[in-house]
Amino acid sequence: MRKIGILGGTFDPPHHGHLLIANEVLNALDLDEIWFMPNQEPPHKHKSESITNAERLEMLKLAIEGNQQFRVTTIELERQGPSFTVETMRIIRETYKDDQFYFIIGADMIEYLPKWHKINELVDLVQFVGVERPEYSHDTSFPVIYVDVPAMEVSSSIIRERLKKGKTVRYLLPDSVIHFIEENHLYGT
Template identity: 75%
Template sequence: MPKVGILGGTFDPPHYGHLLIANEVLSKLNLDEVWFMPNQEPPHKKKSESVENQERLQMLELSIKGNKAFKIEKGELERTGPSFTVETMRILNEQYPHHQFYFIIGADMIEYLPNWHKIDELIELVQFVGVERPQYSLQTDYPITYVDVPAFDVSSSMIRERVSQGMTVRYLLPDSVIDFIRENHLYGT
């Protein structure tokens, strides 16, 4: 039975923190693949209005290029409206009945789990994997498998802010993504 991690997010832009988390979970849980799943419309936060879905997808493709265990799952991008994880996992479990899925979340989302849409159904559909994030608690009543990941305090919003201010983002995200951002004048470049 293939073991697949799912890492959802806006990936606006994707950065080394995303890649580090995916690689650590892949290795430590002995997964076969990690699927990066860009959100169409996350219910808990807004994505940047200045970047099109296709541009986020292209940046994600550039980020994972060369890692055969990393794939992109476009299901949420192809749906309209809010991206509720329970609906996504119903679809994935139906499409891939012989896969075992692990949904990777940061500590910020662990704290938010009681507010997730149909969380009681969701925990029956997927195994949650929690990774530490600075300044957030890992305490929850929900069943979570924890993976220790080296601390790398970077966020997409921080990168967008740095880019808009003309500050360096080198070593925060792949050079190919930095080039794409500059070439396409994203985030105020």
């Protein structure tokens, strides 16, 4: 039985914060792999209008290349409509019956868990892993394993804003992702 972490998100663009979280959880919980799962239409936010799913997928593949324990799953990109985690996890669990799954969420999402679509069913399908951050409450009635990850105050929205203004994003993103963004004139570059 493999132990697989799933890190979902828009990855618009994927950055070193995503990679840091994935690597820390992988090692802290002795997982076999981390699957990066780009969302189609996350119910709680909107993706950039100008960036295609294919471009987000390519940036994510570039970001994780070279790490044999990191994979990309396109299950949510292949589906239409809003991406509800419970529906995705039903499909994954049906396909990979012998594997154990750990769904990685940020500290901000721990507080939001009671509002997740069909949360009571979801906790039977997956083990939640919360990335600890001191500024957020970790109080929840749901089973969450906590992993302490070094703070890295970077977000895709900050990166998009910097790119739009022509400012540097060096050391916030893998160089391969920066080159892809520049070559394809993404985010206003």
